[in-house]
Amino acid sequence: MPTCIHLKQLRKTFGPTVAVNDLTLDIEQGEVFGLLGPNGAGKSTTLHMLTGLVRPTRGAVQIFGQDLRSQFVSIAQRMGVLVERPSFYEHLTVGKNLSLAARYSPKVVNIRRATELAGLSHMVDERVSTLSHGTRQRLGLALALLTEPELLILDEPTSGLDVEHTQEILRTLRHLANHAGVTIVLSSHMMHEVESLCDRVAIINKGNLVTCDSTEVLLSYDKSLMEVHLDAPEAAAKRLMEETWVESAEAKSGKVIVLLAEPNPHQLISFLVANGYQISGAIPRQRTLQDYFLKVLNS
Amino acid sequence: MIRRILNAYSIELASAFRMKSTYLGPVLMVIIILLTPFAYPIQEDADSDYDFLAYVLPLAINVFGLFMVLIYSATLISTDLHNGSIRMTLTQPLRRREYWAAKFLHGISYVMALNLVALGTAFGLVKLLGDLSGVYFADELLYSDREMIQLLLTTIGLTLLPQFAVVSYALFFSTATRNPTTAIVLSVGGWLGLEAMKFPLQISEYIYSSYAEAPWTVFSDRCSAFTESSFYPQAYYGVGVSMIYMLVFASVSLFILSRRNLVV
Numbered sequence: 001m002p003t004c005i006h007l008k009q010l011r012k013t014f015g016p017t018v019a020v021n022d023l024t025l026d027i028e029q030g031e032v033f034g035l036l037g038p039n040g041a042g043k044s045t046t047l048h049m050l051t052g053l054v055r056p057t058r059g060a061v062q063i064f065g066q067d068l069r070s071q072f073v074s075i076a077q078r079m080g081v082l083v084e085r086p087s088f089y090e091h092l093t094v095g096k097n098l099s100l101a102a103r104y105s106p107k108v109v110n111i112r113r114a115t116e117l118a119g120l121s122h123m124v125d126e127r128v129s130t131l132s133h134g135t136r137q138r139l140g141l142a143l144a145l146l147t148e149p150e151l152l153i154l155d156e157p158t159s160g161l162d163v164e165h166t167q168e169i170l171r172t173l174r175h176l177a178n179h180a181g182v183t184i185v186l187s188s189h190m191m192h193e194v195e196s197l198c199d200r201v202a203i204i205n206k207g208n209l210v211t212c213d214s215t216e217v218l219l220s221y222d223k224s225l226m227e228v229h230l231d232a233p234e235a236a237a238k239r240l241m242e243e244t245w246v247e248s249a250e251a252k253s254g255k256v257i258v259l260l261a262e263p264n265p266h267q268l269i270s271f272l273v274a275n276g277y278q279i280s281g282a283i284p285r286q287r288t289l290q291d292y293f294l295k296v297l298n299s
Numbered sequence: 300m301i302r303r304i305l306n307a308y309s310i311e312l313a314s315a316f317r318m319k320s321t322y323l324g325p326v327l328m329v330i331i332i333l334l335t336p337f338a339y340p341i342q343e344d345a346d347s348d349y350d351f352l353a354y355v356l357p358l359a360i361n362v363f364g365l366f367m368v369l370i371y372s373a374t375l376i377s378t379d380l381h382n383g384s385i386r387m388t389l390t391q392p393l394r395r396r397e398y399w400a401a402k403f404l405h406g407i408s409y410v411m412a413l414n415l416v417a418l419g420t421a422f423g424l425v426k427l428l429g430d431l432s433g434v435y436f437a438d439e440l441l442y443s444d445r446e447m448i449q450l451l452l453t454t455i456g457l458t459l460l461p462q463f464a465v466v467s468y469a470l471f472f473s474t475a476t477r478n479p480t481t482a483i484v485l486s487v488g489g490w491l492g493l494e495a496m497k498f499p500l501q502i503s504e505y506i507y508s509s510y511a512e513a514p515w516t517v518f519s520d521r522c523s524a525f526t527e528s529s530f531y532p533q534a535y536y537g538v539g540v541s542m543i544y545m546l547v548f549a550s551v552s553l554f555i556l557s558r559r560n561l562v563v
Binding site for chain 2: 044045048051053054055072073075076077079081083084086087088089090091092096100101103104105106143197208252
């Protein structure tokens with residue numbers, strides 16, 4: 001897959017505060033990429049630098065192989081952006097806002113398609129000043145989708161949306177990625193959204209990249225957490241703790257929870273059987289991205 | 300680049316036409332001009348009423364108009380910065396300098412609109428209530444009606460560049476601050492300070508606003524049958540000084556805008 005976005009030693013400081021610290025990252029075309037991090041981690045600042053709204057203190061942003069600063073117009077023609085808390089022409093209707101924004105694009109724009117994708121078809125004549133937060137969010141998404149962009153940058157896309165609309169938007173984004181090959185970069189606080197939508201996830205904390213890997217790999221970490229039902233959990237836990245490939249083993253009623261250094265459950269089962277324990281069941285405990293996120297941040 | 304600026308400008312206008320506040324200045328301008336005959340009467344007495352135009356137009360354009368231009372232009376960018384809509388605009392294929400240029404054209408259009416409204420209203424009022432038949436001195440026709448109208452248009456033409464410099468000046472404050480009220484206070488306050496100090500400090504010839512007033516003096520003199528006064532060389536100074544101020548304010552504004560982080 002060719003690279004869509006290349007960040008090279010990107011740094012942004014606001015006075016003495018380092019918001020993003022030498023971030024180097026590649027995002028491939030057609031990928032759904034999630035940025036995770038606690039509040040103030042530098043997610044929004046990173047996304048703002050990708051959209052040209054914030055100038056990096058140092059480093060370079062390349063999108064579609066072009067330098068963002070010098071080739072901003074040609075890049076922006078292929079990019080759709082949803083910023084956090086989007087603002088519009090309050091005195092105009094939804095339809096008028098979209099038609100005015102469409103005039104910036106050199107392409108022929110299908111406003112109806114954008115409103116349908118964002119679930120706003122029935123609200124085109126509504127004045128923006130009367131819209132709820134969730135509807136404004138959907139209007140922001142419609143604006144981002146207006147020019148059928150190759151790259152979507154979305155800062156908290158489902159913020160303020162109800163469950164039904166959140167699911168609808170996630171389905172739309174997944175459809176765009178799978179069927180239209182749209183590259184999507186998004187930040188979110190909703191771990192389950194990122195987990196279900198993103199191909200790859202980067203975790204940022206205090207401006208630093210903590211980890212970046214495919215969602216599958218991050219969740220495969222789950223295989224290292226095993227729940228084994230056996231006859232003598234206390235003894236087994238004590239015995240397991242002596243092994244270097246076991247990070248922790250905790251006995252609970254009738255079972256032992258084992259955290260393996262490597263995701264190799266077969267080794268664990270073989271070891272327990274070889275040591276004469278009667279195993280009635282062994283279940284890889286399902287971990288979520290949230291568990292992983294918290295573990296990474298805590299470590 | 301030109302196409303993108305004009306495109307952004309047309310979007311600016313399309314949005315402005317739908318805002319009630321856009322019409323406030325022109326409507327107040329009409330009201331002020333319509334009320335002026337109570338202070339400066341117009342009569343159908345075969346005497347030309349160019350002197351009424353020489354009284355009301357500088358008042359409307361240079362005093363009231365300039366304040367309206369200051370207020371209007373000071374809100375053009377600061378409002379977008381304040382409510383965050385600048386982020387919607389500047390994530391479109393539009394450079395920051397092109398956005399600023401579109402705002403400048405917007406401000407210029409407002410100046411033109413105010414001038415046209417003032418001219419049309421004052422002229423219509425005189426046509427309706429008074430006489431326009433050239434300027435006479437002892438029954439001798441000094442300036443025909445046609446010459447006076449040409450003179451009037453020249454006068455307004457010469458005051459346009461200083462008025463455009465006012466737009467550039469107000470846009471500087473609009474770019475430098477995030478709050479529209481602060482931008483208005485700074486631009487109007489700075490303006491008043493400059494006007495109050497320019498004569499005591501003897502710097503009026505270096506201040507572009509002086510050149511918005513000078514052409515009206517010539518027009519007024521001609522209305523009073525003084526033939527000696529001339530637009531020149533003041534007109535050249537006016538063009539030069541206004542252009543310099545426009546470039547300086549535009550450059551500083553663009554520098555500020557290019558470095559601004561557009562976050563809420």
